[in-house]
Amino acid sequence: xxxxxxxxxxxxxxxxxxxxxxxxxxxxxxxxxxxxxxxxxxxxxxxxxxxxxxxxxxxxxxxxxxxxxxxxxxxxxxxxxxxxxxxxxxxxxxxxxxxxxxxxxxxxxxxxxxxxxxxxxxxxxxxxxxxxxxxxxxxxxxxxxxxxxxxxxxxxxxxxxxxxxxxxxxxxxxxxxxxxxxxxxxxxxxxxxxxxxxxxxxxxxxxxxxxxxxxxxxxxxxxxxxxxxxxxxxxxxxxxxxxxxxxxxxxxxxxxxxxxxxxxxxxxxxxxxxxxxxxxxxxxxxxxxxxxxxxxxxxxxxxxxxxxxxxxxxxxxxxxxxxxxxxxxxxxxxxxxxxxxxxxxxxxxxxxxxxxxxxxxxxxxxxxxxxxxxxxxxxxxxxxxxxxxxxxxxxxxxxxxxxxxxxxxxxxxxxxxxxxxxxxxxxxxxxxxxxxxxxxxxxxxxxxxxxxxxxxxxxxxxxxxxxxxxxxxxxxxxxxxxxxxxxxxxxxxxxxxxxxxxxxxxxxxxxxxxxxxxxxxxxxxxxxxxxxxxxxxxxxxxxxxxxx
Amino acid sequence: xxxxxxxxxxxxxxxxxxxxxxxxxxxxxxxxxxxxxxxxxxxxxxxxxxxxxxxxxxxxxxxxxxxxxxxxxxxxxxxxxxxxxxxxxxxxxxxxxxxxxxxxxxxxxxxxxxxxxxxxxxxxxxxxxxxxxxxxxxxxxxxxxxxxxxxxxxxxxxxxxxxxxxxxxxxxxxxxxxxxxxxxxxxxxxxxxxxxxxxxxxxxxxxxxxxxxxxxxxxxxxxxxxxxxxxxxxxxxxxxxxxxxxxxxxxxxxxxxxxxxxxxxxxxxxxxxxxxxxxxxxxxxxxxxxxxxxxxxxxxxxxxxxxxxxxxxxxxxxxxxxxxxxxxxxxxxxxxxx
Numbered sequence: 001x002x003x004x005x006x007x008x009x010x011x012x013x014x015x016x017x018x019x020x021x022x023x024x025x026x027x028x029x030x031x032x033x034x035x036x037x038x039x040x041x042x043x044x045x046x047x048x049x050x051x052x053x054x055x056x057x058x059x060x061x062x063x064x065x066x067x068x069x070x071x072x073x074x075x076x077x078x079x080x081x082x083x084x085x086x087x088x089x090x091x092x093x094x095x096x097x098x099x100x101x102x103x104x105x106x107x108x109x110x111x112x113x114x115x116x117x118x119x120x121x122x123x124x125x126x127x128x129x130x131x132x133x134x135x136x137x138x139x140x141x142x143x144x145x146x147x148x149x150x151x152x153x154x155x156x157x158x159x160x161x162x163x164x165x166x167x168x169x170x171x172x173x174x175x176x177x178x179x180x181x182x183x184x185x186x187x188x189x190x191x192x193x194x195x196x197x198x199x200x201x202x203x204x205x206x207x208x209x210x211x212x213x214x215x216x217x218x219x220x221x222x223x224x225x226x227x228x229x230x231x232x233x234x235x236x237x238x239x240x241x242x243x244x245x246x247x248x249x250x251x252x253x254x255x256x257x258x259x260x261x262x263x264x265x266x267x268x269x270x271x272x273x274x275x276x277x278x279x280x281x282x283x284x285x286x287x288x289x290x291x292x293x294x295x296x297x298x299x300x301x302x303x304x305x306x307x308x309x310x311x312x313x314x315x316x317x318x319x320x321x322x323x324x325x326x327x328x329x330x331x332x333x334x335x336x337x338x339x340x341x342x343x344x345x346x347x348x349x350x351x352x353x354x355x356x357x358x359x360x361x362x363x364x365x366x367x368x369x370x371x372x373x374x375x376x377x378x379x380x381x382x383x384x385x386x387x388x389x390x391x392x393x394x395x396x397x398x399x400x401x402x403x404x405x406x407x408x409x410x411x412x413x414x415x416x417x418x419x420x421x422x423x424x425x426x427x428x429x430x431x432x433x434x435x436x437x438x439x440x441x442x443x444x445x446x447x448x449x450x451x452x453x454x455x456x457x458x459x460x461x462x463x464x465x466x467x468x469x470x471x472x473x474x475x476x477x478x479x480x481x482x483x484x485x486x487x488x489x490x491x492x493x494x495x496x497x498x499x500x501x502x503x504x505x506x507x508x509x510x511x512x513x514x515x516x517x518x519x520x521x522x523x524x525x526x527x528x529x530x531x532x533x534x535x536x537x538x539x540x541x542x543x544x545x546x547x548x
Numbered sequence: 549x550x551x552x553x554x555x556x557x558x559x560x561x562x563x564x565x566x567x568x569x570x571x572x573x574x575x576x577x578x579x580x581x582x583x584x585x586x587x588x589x590x591x592x593x594x595x596x597x598x599x600x601x602x603x604x605x606x607x608x609x610x611x612x613x614x615x616x617x618x619x620x621x622x623x624x625x626x627x628x629x630x631x632x633x634x635x636x637x638x639x640x641x642x643x644x645x646x647x648x649x650x651x652x653x654x655x656x657x658x659x660x661x662x663x664x665x666x667x668x669x670x671x672x673x674x675x676x677x678x679x680x681x682x683x684x685x686x687x688x689x690x691x692x693x694x695x696x697x698x699x700x701x702x703x704x705x706x707x708x709x710x711x712x713x714x715x716x717x718x719x720x721x722x723x724x725x726x727x728x729x730x731x732x733x734x735x736x737x738x739x740x741x742x743x744x745x746x747x748x749x750x751x752x753x754x755x756x757x758x759x760x761x762x763x764x765x766x767x768x769x770x771x772x773x774x775x776x777x778x779x780x781x782x783x784x785x786x787x788x789x790x791x792x793x794x795x796x797x798x799x800x801x802x803x804x805x806x807x808x809x810x811x812x813x814x815x816x817x818x819x820x821x822x823x824x825x826x827x828x829x830x831x832x833x834x835x836x837x838x839x840x841x842x843x844x845x846x847x848x849x850x851x852x853x854x855x856x857x858x859x860x861x862x863x864x865x866x867x868x869x870x871x872x873x874x875x876x877x878x879x880x881x882x883x884x885x886x
Contacts, residue, residue, distance in 0.1 A: 506809075512588045537568060
């Protein structure tokens with residue numbers, strides 16, 4: 001303002017003091033409000049062991065392998081093992097399969113597991129013992145997982161194992177070219193080092209009696225599926241007819257397995273493929289795999305099937321065994337309808353056979369369960385509650401013997417879940433409710449923000465090199481490759497602080513709270529345009545209707 | 549004014565392959581410095597409370613550009629604004645959203661006013677104070693063209709930033725010399741034999757600027773904020789007349805959803821309609837490559853102003869727009885050769 005001869009001259013319409021636009025609360029324009037959400041990434045959702053894969057990958061992204069290992073073993077105590085044998089449903093769930101290929105989660109887990117063994121990382125023993133004694137029947141993946149989680153919770157754990165060594169299917173079912181035994185041994189030893197008593201060569205015939213005599217407060221049983229399913233085949237011949245699961249066990253223990261000549265394997269699951277590949281290695285002759293369905297409807301994992309094909313296993317798809325004769329097998333051709341169901345054709349073909357192995361699935365030996373009235377004669381699996389408890393209070397069950405997808409990973413998940421529920425049960429607490437979470441689906445992502453990056457795969461020995469012995473077929477990722485794979489993780493559904501919401505808000509209505517703290521929205525100024533939600537690469541913002 | 553000095557080497561911090569690479573505003577895995585718009589300390593030159601529509605691309609582009617210029621000059625900056633949306637929504641009397649010295653005169657004279665401001669600082673020996681002129685496409689490429697050409701020709705020490713949203717949005721979406729062929733505006737309605745704006749009209753002001761032989765000309769797009777920041781930084785490191793044209797979608801004028809502003813801009817970028825390049829003294833020095841896949845269809849589909857090109861009988865319009873994109877791809881060699 002200027003003054004002339006004492007009189008203030010104020011120009012017209014400028015009597016107001018200029019001020020800041022912040023007086024204008026544009027938040028009142030809004031009819032949709034952005035809200036930060038945390039959704040369940042599909043990898044975590046599809047992991048039967050319940051690993052928080054996204055969390056441990058984020059440690060690997062920065063090269064923090066110890067942090068990653070600690071995150072994995074919150075759920076799965078066997079990462080080096082599972083990094084080899086898991087059929088990685090996480091990678092089938094991975095949203096990145098829609099762009100440039102799933103993150104190689106399994107191979108990265110193997111790298112971390114191997115690194116932990118190299119570095120000698122150990123589990124912490126529990127801080128406070130609870131004084132509760134828990135019996136684990138069966139030292140396979142389910143039992144080991146339960147023992148580990150129960151021990152972490154402070155309980156005193158004893159494992160009864162019927163075989164001479166722990167591991168169950170991992171040791172006596174999965175061939176060592178997929179899982180070297182020194183890896184399995186080292187990971188089992190690391191669990192036992194937490195202070196777990198083990199009795200091998202010990203079978204339980206009466207659970208109640210063992211509980212009473214030894215003072216156990218709860219039992220987890222996971223004895224696995226070891227009874228081979230059989231089908232009647234016409235056989236008056238001397239050609240031996242063997243069972244797949246027995247053959248695999250005997251090859252491991254060094255007993256006489258009975259396979260000779262060209263082995264004919266009957267079955268289309270993972271056991272059948274394992275038997276065929278083992279037969280190739282012990283007999284040196286090309287085995288034949290007889291499969292009632294076509295290749296598309298095979299139950300075995302596609303990668304295992306491809307490995308078997310590469311190694312020279314002959315596949316007879318749409319065939320079934322009609323008769324076993326001396327030194328040969330008569331196969332009947334099948335025909336698939338449009339849904340893939342096989343039907344007999346009445347046409348036959350004869351192939352040479354040194355021995356026949358049936359790998360048509362397994363079921364559980366449930367005599368002990370029947371004795372307690374948990375199952376009845378004719379049952380082939382044990383019903384359990386959502387908390388993994390059988391109909392008898394305090395007796396829990398898991399692994400292949402309960403209804404599930406019957407994989408090692410599922411067993412590890414069962415062990416963890418049962419351990420948590422045993423802990424709750426011992427403390428008279430109710431079973432915790434499952435929290436429903438929104439899945440971070442591909443449709444919620446904005447993948448324009450993820451450049452295509454080549455996938456790193458585990459290297460493999462050439463088929464011609466690997467079929468003469470039980471050396472591990474696949475190698476591992478390098479440290480650099482493991483980090484690269486982890487950095488391909490898109491962090492679906494959970495903020496990774498890329499600042500897109502903050503940088504793309506036209507109204508400066510996003511407040512940055514600092515590293516690790518995320519953001520908050522200044523609703524005084526947010527006009528609700530929704531750019532933040534659209535441009536969030538991973539879908540961590542929802543636009544919600546405002547109410548008055 | 550802000551006193552902190554934040555000198556980020558935006559384009560040098562290449563972090564391709566790490567999760568989002570350099571595509572997001574920040575990359576938490578980068579160990580080198582990241583972009584200014586991800587910094588908690590950015591100056592927010594255009595403050596909250598401005599009255600731009602929801603999802604305004606121009607408001608966003610202006611904040612990105614002026615924040616960067618403030619960073620490079622440690623706050624010693626004067627901004628001259630042409631009339632237009634940006635001026636109207638940021639300074640309704642008595643409020644101002646600008647957190648930097650800012651002046652507005654007329655619709656067409658921003659380049660001339662900025663020239664004068666720059667000359668006065670030079671005469672006062674305050675050459676550390678830098679000057680930016682800014683406006684929309686109407687004020688820059690139509691009404692202000694004479695003053696702009698004069699500023700270029702005299703090589704005044706001014707950076708002129710044009711936020712191009714392809715029409716006069718403030719006054720109700722009338723056609724400008726930047727309105728593309730077929731686009732509907734209030735003055736080019738989608739009726740008759742040639743629905744929407746006529747093809748074969750308009751002009752490229754970056755190319756006109758290049759013809760003046762000025763030290764620096766660049767095109768930018770709000771969907772690539774790191775590139776925009778790098779170009780403003782580069783422009784601020786140079787003395788003399790400079791020109792940057794930023795492509796900024798207008799949800800109101802284009803008939804797009806307010807949430808899709810960046811998405812639409814990205815589609816324009818990826819189909820080749822808005823090539824990004826830099827030129828020094830009249831010669832093109834750099835071109836941003838694009839991935840070869842996208843056609844103009846997705847870009848046009850998300851905008852109501854182009855709805856009629858998808859109607860039966862108007863296929864030639866779609867083809868004509870695709871031909872423009874294809875011509876850009878050829879002229880600027882836009883597609884990365886494998």
